[in-house]
Amino acid sequence: MAVLPAADLPVVLLATPVTGACVLLALGRRLPGWAVDTVATGCALLSFVLAVLLVGATPHGRVVTWAGGWQPKPKLTVGIVLVADRTNASLVVLIFGLAACALLFGWRYFDSVHAHYHALVLLFVAGMTGFALTGDLFDLFVFFELMGASAYALAAFKIEDAESVQGGLTFGVINSLGAYLCLIGIAMLYARTGQLGLPQLAVALAGHGSDPLVLAAFVLISTGWLVKAAAVPFHFWLADAHAVAPAPVCVLFSGAMAPLGVYGLARVYWVVFHGVLPDGSVHRMFLVLGVATAVLGAFMCLTQRHVKRLLAYSTIAHIGLFLIGLAALTSLGVAGTAVYLVGHAAVKGALFLLTGMLLSRYRSVDELSLFGRGRDHQVAGAAFVLAALGLAGLPPFGTALGKSLVDEAGHSVALTVLTLAVSAVTGGAALRVALRVYFGVGPRPPDEATADVVTGQDEEPDATPPSTRTPVSMSLAVTLLLVAGLAVGLVPGIATAAGPAAAMFVDQRSYVDAALHGSGQLPISVPDTHWTTSAIVSGVLAALLAVLVAVIGLYSRQLPELVRRPIGRLRPVLTGLHRVHSGHVGDYAAWLVFGAAVLAGLVVLG
Amino acid sequence: MSLFAYGVGIWLVLVGIFGVVRSHNLIHTVVCVSVAQSGTYVVLLTVGYQSGAVAPIFGSGTPPRTPVVDPVVQAMTLTDIVVSATVTALLLAMVIQVAKRHGTIVPDELHALRG
Numbered sequence: 001m002a003v004l005p006a007a008d009l010p011v012v013l014l015a016t017p018v019t020g021a022c023v024l025l026a027l028g029r030r031l032p033g034w035a036v037d038t039v040a041t042g043c044a045l046l047s048f049v050l051a052v053l054l055v056g057a058t059p060h061g062r063v064v065t066w067a068g069g070w071q072p073k074p075k076l077t078v079g080i081v082l083v084a085d086r087t088n089a090s091l092v093v094l095i096f097g098l099a100a101c102a103l104l105f106g107w108r109y110f111d112s113v114h115a116h117y118h119a120l121v122l123l124f125v126a127g128m129t130g131f132a133l134t135g136d137l138f139d140l141f142v143f144f145e146l147m148g149a150s151a152y153a154l155a156a157f158k159i160e161d162a163e164s165v166q167g168g169l170t171f172g173v174i175n176s177l178g179a180y181l182c183l184i185g186i187a188m189l190y191a192r193t194g195q196l197g198l199p200q201l202a203v204a205l206a207g208h209g210s211d212p213l214v215l216a217a218f219v220l221i222s223t224g225w226l227v228k229a230a231a232v233p234f235h236f237w238l239a240d241a242h243a244v245a246p247a248p249v250c251v252l253f254s255g256a257m258a259p260l261g262v263y264g265l266a267r268v269y270w271v272v273f274h275g276v277l278p279d280g281s282v283h284r285m286f287l288v289l290g291v292a293t294a295v296l297g298a299f300m301c302l303t304q305r306h307v308k309r310l311l312a313y314s315t316i317a318h319i320g321l322f323l324i325g326l327a328a329l330t331s332l333g334v335a336g337t338a339v340y341l342v343g344h345a346a347v348k349g350a351l352f353l354l355t356g357m358l359l360s361r362y363r364s365v366d367e368l369s370l371f372g373r374g375r376d377h378q379v380a381g382a383a384f385v386l387a388a389l390g391l392a393g394l395p396p397f398g399t400a401l402g403k404s405l406v407d408e409a410g411h412s413v414a415l416t417v418l419t420l421a422v423s424a425v426t427g428g429a430a431l432r433v434a435l436r437v438y439f440g441v442g443p444r445p446p447d448e449a450t451a452d453v454v455t456g457q458d459e460e461p462d463a464t465p466p467s468t469r470t471p472v473s474m475s476l477a478v479t480l481l482l483v484a485g486l487a488v489g490l491v492p493g494i495a496t497a498a499g500p501a502a503a504m505f506v507d508q509r510s511y512v513d514a515a516l517h518g519s520g521q522l523p524i525s526v527p528d529t530h531w532t533t534s535a536i537v538s539g540v541l542a543a544l545l546a547v548l549v550a551v552i553g554l555y556s557r558q559l560p561e562l563v564r565r566p567i568g569r570l571r572p573v574l575t576g577l578h579r580v581h582s583g584h585v586g587d588y589a590a591w592l593v594f595g596a597a598v599l600a601g602l603v604v605l606g
Numbered sequence: 607m608s609l610f611a612y613g614v615g616i617w618l619v620l621v622g623i624f625g626v627v628r629s630h631n632l633i634h635t636v637v638c639v640s641v642a643q644s645g646t647y648v649v650l651l652t653v654g655y656q657s658g659a660v661a662p663i664f665g666s667g668t669p670p671r672t673p674v675v676d677p678v679v680q681a682m683t684l685t686d687i688v689v690s691a692t693v694t695a696l697l698l699a700m701v702i703q704v705a706k707r708h709g710t711i712v713p714d715e716l717h718a719l720r721g
Contacts, residue, residue: 148693173639
């Protein structure tokens with residue numbers, strides 16, 4: 001491109017949202033509301049276009065930018081590097097696409113929002129972009145904290161709401177503790193190698209090999225990223241933060257922030273630790289965490305009545321499926337995870353925005369008390385049903401393709417059954433909400449309050465008074481996300497590009513060569529990422545199972561005794577699980593330490 | 607000597623996290639988070655420490671080949687302190703709002719979110 005050299009794109013991508021945020025903070029008080037909205041959304045759209053250009057610049061290699069012109073010399077590298085390849089450039093496209101939709105949805109969603117909301121969103125996406133693009137371990141930490149700080153503020157945005165401040169505080173404390181453990185890990189690696197850049201670390205560790213200090217560093221750094229990814233048992237903050245954050249912010253939390261934790265783990269593993277740590281122990285670590293996260297997330301998702309919390313647990317379950325995809329440690333697994341991640345972000349974003357509409361129209365996000373109240377808004381109901389089926393993995397949504405690639409990479413019947421069950425359960429839970437709220441299917445549920453669950457009945461709406469007509473900007477944002485979810489599966493170029501991108505992602509040598517020597521071969525063996533018959537069959541099967549799950553949920557009180565008794569036996573387990581999610585920040589910190597110990601055990605044993 | 611400093615750093619992190627776990631007051635919780643972070647400063651600075659080395663500022667008093675301590679970890683610590691100031695301020699502001707909305711800052715008495 002003539003106007004802007006490709007090497008400048010990553011820097012401009014970082015600078016654009018930060019500049020927009022500064023302008024809004026400086027002039028926000030004097031600008032009218034529509035101007036603030038336009039500047040913020042325009043900024044996100046501009047960055048979206050730049051990110052697409054960056055993807056366009058990466059098909060035959062990587063875009064490497066040394067900040068401040070500190071080019072590496074043969075024996076001395078002091079600069080900080082941004083390395084864009086197909087995978088993280090696509091992630092940046094996803095981040096800005098979601099941000100644009102979220103900001104567009106916000107036009108008519110908030111009634112008394114000031115420019116600092118928009119500025120925070122822009123700073124948040126700038127942090128995520130930096131996290132995705134940087135090739136420096138300490139910068140990963142800095143951007144982790146930058147997106148963290150803005151995210152804590154966004155989670156507690158409804159500052160006068162009791163739930164909101166509690167959720168934001170928990171989120172802030174747990175993520176900060178995770179970040180500090182991560183920083184200790186980074187310091188250990190620096191102490192061992194004297195390097196902070198990912199490519200330099202790869203070179204240094206390749207000559208050095210593994211030792212207990214390197215192992216400890218890996219465990220601590222992984223802990224940091226897994227806290228952000230909300231893998232079990234680091235996941236507690238996520239449900240609280242999602243339940244309290246405004247719906248458009250949840251789109252970014254669920255679609256981009258948590259998955260970036262998975263990205264960070266994958267990036268650091270493949271560039272720095274691949275070949276240093278035994279494959280077996282890393283595989284075991286990813287697999288155990290993935291399975292635990294997926295199962296617990298699905299279970300908790302099914303038993304929620306607070307709709308945003310339900311969707312949050314479904315995100316946790318999907319994070320588990322992404323980890324299972326990575327556990328294969330092959331380019332096919334990475335490709336599947338990437339496609340799944342993007343497809344999931346789109347449909348989950350649509351679901352969160354539809355929930356936001358529910359809150360603004362009916363002033364509640366409680367599935368039970370909303371029974372049948374959405375009958376006057378069946379277009380939204382149809383969209384909710386479609387998105388829920390997309391979440392379960394109905395072809396041709398991108399989720400179906402991603403899931404089948406993950407299954408293919410896993411090479412295991414048990415894992416295939418697990419991903420099928422988890423996606424069906426989470427999709428089914430969302431479908432149950434849609435059928436109950438918009439179509440009044442099933443008997444009216446008894447509205448019994450239990451001590452162990454949040455209902456979402458007194459959720460504070462973001463706008464007053466309730467709107468009766470849905471503004472075009474809201475519907476447009478939802479439509480765009482659903483179309484994006486379909487496009488990931490339908491546009492042939494998107495899915496087939498995932499194979500080469502993933503092959504490049506797992507190629508440690510070419511990453512190092514590209515970053516340090518400005519050269520590097522393209523990988524030769526590229527996984528095939530096409531729709532197959534089995535992908536379509538398993539996708540349809542998941543969608544049918546989701547319908548079954550939803551129907552069982554709706555008519556659970558009229559089921560024959562034979563089915564009800566085993567479900568009744570699960571009740572103590574369920575109560576126990578709900579009690580574990582106590583909302584107590586100290587408990588969550590204890591689980592964090594426990595999780596780090598488990599990680600260490602998984603990596604060291606065997 | 608540096609082993610002792612590493613020990614202090616790790617100890618501060620662990621005792622900070624333990625404080626968060628056992629806390630009965632949210633302000634205490636936030637301060638414990640700061641304590642844990644202070645541990646990371648100690649660890650970082652210890653990584654770059656050299657016995658007998660001077661501050662990494664070359665000039666008339668320090669010719670180019672003088673041993674100096676590592677400036678990279680000092681820059682990292684400085685960044686870390688900035689982050690800490692931001693996060694601590696934000697968390698304390700949230701504690702004020704918790705006190706207003708819940709009427710308590712005892713973590714055991716907060717029941718808005720669970721399950």
